[in-house]
Amino acid sequence: MESLRASRTPPLTSSSLRLARLRSASHSAAPPQMRRGRVAAVCVAILLVAPAGTVAPAQDRHMPPVTTPIPRPDFHFSDPARDAQYWRLEAESERALATFHESVLAARQAIFRDRSRPSVPVQPGTAEWLEARAAVERAIQARRGASDAISRVIAFATRAGREVSPREAEYALNVRHANEDTLRATSDTLVNLLARLAGITVVVWPA
Amino acid sequence: MDAARRAIFSDQARPSVPVSPGAAGWLRARAAVERVIRDRREVRHAIEALVAFAIRTRQEVSGPEAEYALDIRHANEASLRATGDTLVDLLASLANIRVGQWPP
Numbered sequence: 556m557e558s559l560r561a562s563r564t565p566p567l568t569s570s571s572l573r574l575a576r577l578r579s580a581s582h583s584a585a586p587p588q589m590r591r592g593r594v595a596a597v598c599v600a601i602l603l604v605a606p607a608g609t610v611a612p613a614q615d616r617h618m619p620p621v622t623t624p625i626p627r628p629d630f631h632f633s634d635p636a637r638d639a640q641y642w643r644l645e646a647e648s649e650r651a652l653a654t655f656h657e658s659v660l661a662a663r664q665a666i667f668r669d670r671s672r673p674s675v676p677v678q679p680g681t682a683e684w685l686e687a688r689a690a691v692e693r694a695i696q697a698r699r700g701a702s703d704a705i706s707r708v709i710a711f712a713t714r715a716g717r718e719v720s721p722r723e724a725e726y727a728l729n730v731r732h733a734n735e736d737t738l739r740a741t742s743d744t745l746v747n748l749l750a751r752l753a754g755i756t757v758v759v760w761p762a
Numbered sequence: 763m764d765a766a767r768r769a770i771f772s773d774q775a776r777p778s779v780p781v782s783p784g785a786a787g788w789l790r791a792r793a794a795v796e797r798v799i800r801d802r803r804e805v806r807h808a809i810e811a812l813v814a815f816a817i818r819t820r821q822e823v824s825g826p827e828a829e830y831a832l833d834i835r836h837a838n839e840a841s842l843r844a845t846g847d848t849l850v851d852l853l854a855s856l857a858n859i860r861v862g863q864w865p866p
Contacts, residue, residue: 742850
């Protein structure tokens with residue numbers, strides 16, 4: 556939660572991504588897998604709220620920044636069937652989030668399409684705006700897939716928490732919390748995207 | 763929130779049709795939505811304070827009180843997410859995007 560609190564819009568630089576990661580990681584005793592989910596959400600957030608003109612010169616403005624891979628955790632549920640189900644759901648969630656992320660980037664590019672004025676959104680009601688709106692609509696649809704996948708992980712974690720040992724239950728609770736954070740971040744991301752489509756300047760994250 | 767919805771769906775003859783993007787009425791509706799976004803920040807900060815309290819408290823108490831604190835956290839985090847989803851719904855209406863489901 557702390558990492559998602561309102562703050563001045565950070566520039567899109569590798570240092571800001573590292574800072575986001577550190578904030579995310581220091582938030583709680585959540586295991587790396589959860590931190591990874593938060594990092595993904597925070598990265599989406601930063602990509603979205605950062606004015607296009609603030610992108611580091613070395614990066615292609617239209618591409619996501621190269622991020623340092625975070626190692627997969629070594630946690631496993633003691634019941635192999637439960638563990639397999641957990642990792643399957645996590646993998647599905649990650650794929651859906653990646654699709655959402657891509658659609659958000661595409662929508663953002665459609666909104667800020669004028670390369671000579673990269674921080675100026677398209678004019679509402681114009682043909683370009685209608686194209687950008689279609690891209691935002693696709694992001695809303697992609698978010699449904701992500702939301703469904705994340706919700707399945709949350710449901711699994713909630714259920715598993717009642718059936719496992721205290722140590723595993725604590726892990727399951729962290730899984731639940733981290734995925735709820737991520738889910739909320741997808742909603743905040745859409746708010747920012749839609750606000751920018753409407754020409755509303757958003758200077759804090761979340762909006 | 764209600765004011766923003768009224769501004770978006772201001773045509774009383776066609777109450778389900780939002781204002782046309784870029785028109786003068788749309789600019790007024792956008793200003794109303796912008797006010798909702800600002801108002802939501804205060805709500806958000808208040809809910810976050812409550813969530814932070816619940817997280818802190820859960821570490822300091824035990825048994826039923828810890829369970830209650832966890833419930834408080836979950837309920838308020840759900841409320842927080844609902845405020846975001848409500849804004850998505852409102853902004854989508856402003857953009858004339860049909861969402862058609864909840865959450866959006």
